[in-house]
Amino acid sequence: MRALRVLHVTQPTTAGVARWVAALAQDQSSRGWDVTVASPQGWIQEECERLGVRHVLWEASRSPGRSTRGEIRTLRQIVRRGGFDVVHLHSSKAGLAGRLALRGALPTVFQPHCWSFQAAGGAMGRASLAWEKFAARWASSIVCVSNEEKRIGAEAGIPADRLVVIRNGVDLKTWTARSNADRAAARAQLGVESGVPVVVTVGRLAEQKGQDLLLAAWPKVREAVPEARLYLVGDGPMRPQLEQLARSTEGVHLIGDTDGVADWYAAADVVALPSRWEGLALAVLEAAASGRSVVATNVSGMEEVLSEDGASGGAVVPLESPELATELANAVIARLRDPQLALSEGDHGRARVEAAFDLREAARQTAVLAVDLASTGRTPLFERESAVASTLQVEP
Numbered sequence: 001m002r003a004l005r006v007l008h009v010t011q012p013t014t015a016g017v018a019r020w021v022a023a024l025a026q027d028q029s030s031r032g033w034d035v036t037v038a039s040p041q042g043w044i045q046e047e048c049e050r051l052g053v054r055h056v057l058w059e060a061s062r063s064p065g066r067s068t069r070g071e072i073r074t075l076r077q078i079v080r081r082g083g084f085d086v087v088h089l090h091s092s093k094a095g096l097a098g099r100l101a102l103r104g105a106l107p108t109v110f111q112p113h114c115w116s117f118q119a120a121g122g123a124m125g126r127a128s129l130a131w132e133k134f135a136a137r138w139a140s141s142i143v144c145v146s147n148e149e150k151r152i153g154a155e156a157g158i159p160a161d162r163l164v165v166i167r168n169g170v171d172l173k174t175w176t177a178r179s180n181a182d183r184a185a186a187r188a189q190l191g192v193e194s195g196v197p198v199v200v201t202v203g204r205l206a207e208q209k210g211q212d213l214l215l216a217a218w219p220k221v222r223e224a225v226p227e228a229r230l231y232l233v234g235d236g237p238m239r240p241q242l243e244q245l246a247r248s249t250e251g252v253h254l255i256g257d258t259d260g261v262a263d264w265y266a267a268a269d270v271v272a273l274p275s276r277w278e279g280l281a282l283a284v285l286e287a288a289a290s291g292r293s294v295v296a297t298n299v300s301g302m303e304e305v306l307s308e309d310g311a312s313g314g315a316v317v318p319l320e321s322p323e324l325a326t327e328l329a330n331a332v333i334a335r336l337r338d339p340q341l342a343l344s345e346g347d348h349g350r351a352r353v354e355a356a357f358d359l360r361e362a363a364r365q366t367a368v369l370a371v372d373l374a375s376t377g378r379t380p381l382f383e384r385e386s387a388v389a390s391t392l393q394v395e396p
Contacts, residue, residue, distance in 0.1 A: 005034040006370055007084045009075065011060045011093035013042025015204050015234075016282045017113050020168070021090055022047045027363035028370070029053050038078050060093055068097065076101040085374040089139075092116035096131070099138040107373035110139040114279035114300070115153060119208065133157050140373050143366070146280035146301035164369065167304070168280045169362035170353065175289035177350045178266040186266035197228040197336040200268035202261055202283045203275070205236035205254075210274035210297065212238070213324060215245045215252065217274075220329035222251055225336045230272075231255055233264050265290040269342055270335045274328060275299045276319065285357050288313050288349030293342035295331045297324075305352060313349030 006028055010021045021037060022044060029035045029051065037048050038058040048055035056078055060071045075097050079087060088109040089098035095110045102108055117128035136142060136159050144150040145168045154160040178186070187194050199221070203209035211232055221228050228251055232242065235257045246252040255264070265271060271287035273296040280301030287294050288305055294314035296302040306313040315331035317324065335342040 003032050003034045004028075004086070004370060004374055005036075005082065005084045007036045007038060007079065007082055007087045008090060009038045009058065009087065009094040009098050010044065010090040011040065011062060012091055013039050013044045017091045018042070018044040018047075019282065020113070022051065022053075023171075023359060024088070024363060024366055025053045026051050027360075028367060031367060036082055036084070038075065060097065062093060064093070064096060071097045072101045079106065086370045088370070092128075095135070095139075099135045102138065104138045104140075107140045108138060109141050109143055109369065109373065110135075111143040111145070112149070112153075112279065113145060114149065114208075114277055115156070117156065118152070118277040129156055136162050141369060143369070144279065146304050148300035148304065149279045152300065166362055166365045166369070167357060168282060168285060168301070169357045169359035170282065170285045170289050171359045172289060172354060175262065175286050175353075177289070177291035177346075179291075182266045183268075186263040190260070190263055190267055192229070192231075192267050197225050197270075198268050199228060199230045199270045199272050199332055199336070200233060200264050201230070201272045201274070202233045202264065202287070203273070203281070204234050205232065205238045205242055207238065208276055208278075209234075209236075210276050211242055212245065213274040213276075213297075214272050214328060215242065215249055217325040217328040217332070218249055218252060220326065221332050221336070222249075224329075224333045228336060229253065231264060231267075233258060233261060261286070262290065265292055268292050269339065270295055270314075270332055272328070272332060273297070273302070274317075275302075278302070280304070285353055288346075289353045289357075291346040291350045293335050293345035294349060295328065295335065297328075305357065306349065308352075312345055313352055314345050 008021050008025055010017055012018050025035050025037050036054045038056045040059050045055050058075060061067050086107045089095045090111050091113045117125050120128055139162055141164050142162045144163055144165050147165055150163045150165050153163055184194060201211060201214055205211060218230055230252045233255045243254060246254060265287055271292045271294045273284055275297055278299040278301055284294055284302060284305050294306055296316055297319040298316045302316050306316055317327045317331055321327050
């Protein structure tokens with residue numbers, strides 16, 4: 001039986017979406033499938049080379065514009081040359097170009113990784129929603145990374161029969177629970193003073209991730225816990241603005257991009273994730289898997305990770321609250337003042353990720369989806385997956 005041929009398409013080349021594409025490509029390649037990733041130049045290209053996965057260049061800008069027509073044409077050529085059985089489009093730009101290029105000619109998976117209409121307001125938001133409702137006809141399945149993302153899509157009018165939930169996951173061998181000894185060792189390595197309360201936030205420095213919301217709350221945290229330190233890990237377009245805010249706010253440090261994200265989680269007492277919109281952030285899974293208490297806004301996925309089973313892996317603060325800065329600050333303060341609470345929440349968060357957010361299971365479900373679409377062209381019912389899985393290598 002010939003290997004299944006799968007094309008993954010992504011415009012983001014770094015951060016969460018790119019890392020997810022790389023994880024799926026690695027899993028599917030290990031199953032003996034013929035996997036190709038199409039993207040602009042960047043980290044994902046280098047990672048494909050490291051993994052031995054074929055990469056083809058697809059130059060694409062982040063937003064729609066004059067270049068979009070050429071991007072559609074190039075992607076159509078890539079598909080025609082590749083002889084693919086399934087095309088998997090990741091995030092909004094690939095979803096736009098790919099669905100216009102293919103128009104249902106091949107089994108097509110669209111994975112928004114957060115709906116585009118959540119990121120834009122006004123006329124742009126309305127146009128984005130109208131597009132998603134119209135273009136759903138050209139997706140065999142639309143993969144939502146959390147139950148909340150599916151609910152938002154269905155309530156917005158995207159056909160529910162196209163929506164499938166495959167929750168994000170993390171590699172539990174890579175993201176391990178970190179002890180107090182690990183915290184001390186990480187701080188020594190990173191040059192962080194031992195014994196001081198430390199809050200870490202990880203993510204692209206952009207409006208979506210809401211670091212400015214956390215900085216607005218930080219003076220109140222420092223007032224209650226004067227020795228507290230805040231470390232922003234990541235880089236992005238809002239860095240100049242955040243640097244300016246940090247200069248007038250004591251105890252704030254911008255770290256930039258780093259390969260040592262796991263060490264920053266280990267060094268933290270609390271991880272803060274004040275996003276404005278998400279599908280299901282990998283950062284909350286990484287932090288919880290590392291055994292760290294998380295303070296987050298109530299965007300998609302956060303409650304599913306931190307509180308869905310009735311226990312608590314941290315605090316989820318309503319983004320729409322008129323007192324958001326105060327509520328964020330109070331949640332952080334409570335955990336810095338009560339290390340035992342933070343420790344207990346970290347233990348729960350780790351157990352929750354182990355139970356429901358294992359990367360291996362997410363990759364397996366994605367493989368089942370690809371096999372089913374390649375053979376039948378319809379969205380799978382996971383209760384029948386064992387019969388489907390037997391046709392190709394879809395073992396755990």
